[in-house]
Amino acid sequence: MDxxxxxxxxxxxxxxxxxxxxxxxxxxxxxxxxxxxSCGDDITLEIIMDGDVIKNIAFTGHGCxxxxxxxxxxxxxxxxxxKEKALRLINIFLKMVKRQKITDExxxxxxxxxxxxxxxxxxARVKCAELAWYTMQRLLEK
Ligand SMILES: [Zn+2]
Numbered sequence: 001m002d003x004x005x006x007x008x009x010x011x012x013x014x015x016x017x018x019x020x021x022x023x024x025x026x027x028x029x030x031x032x033x034x035x036x037x038s039c040g041d042d043i044t045l046e047i048i049m050d051g052d053v054i055k056n057i058a059f060t061g062h063g064c065x066x067x068x069x070x071x072x073x074x075x076x077x078x079x080x081x082x083k084e085k086a087l088r089l090i091n092i093f094l095k096m097v098k099r100q101k102i103t104d105e106x107x108x109x110x111x112x113x114x115x116x117x118x119x120x121x122x123x124a125r126v127k128c129a130e131l132a133w134y135t136m137q138r139l140l141e142k
Contacts, residue, residue: 007122008065011073011115016065021075025058034135036127041067045135052082059132066116066125071132073113083140089113090133090140097126121122 028046041063048056057075060070074093078086092106093113099120101106107114119129 004116004119009114009115009118012069014069014131015072015112016069017060018072019048019060021072022060023058024060025056026043028058030139032135032137032139032142034131036067036131038124039064039067041128041131043071043132043135044069045132045139047081049119054078054081054083054086057136058074058133063131064128066119066128067131070113070116071128073116074132074136077111077113078136082101087137087140093133094130096120096127115131131141 024045025048027048029049031044031046033044041061043059043061043063045057045059047054057079059071059075077089081089089109092102093110093116095102096107096110096114096117097120107117113131116129119125
């Protein structure tokens, strides 16, 4: 399998065109815009917090298949999590795509998002995969 095939897995192909997380969010309590100038990916995340729990997340915007898939996968993973847990998962994901050391248990905690692990073999696409996660981190730390 070459690098490209190992990145465009079924999960990523499916999620790159999925639209169920892509819409405006009625009653959003906060939002954050993210832009990746090296590719042109541009997303806005909206969330609804219920105390310390992320009750709902949605996004709008446009970008390449990797950025769109990564955003939708992240939303699936973080919805329903506490802010603290979400920030921990974001941190693990960002370490994974930068090829920093993470444990097998941490990789499992990422669920579907670990499908993006091989992106670390393509440095030019890492920013596409990271965009949503950095944007979410800023949003949660506001
Ligand atoms: Zn991109």
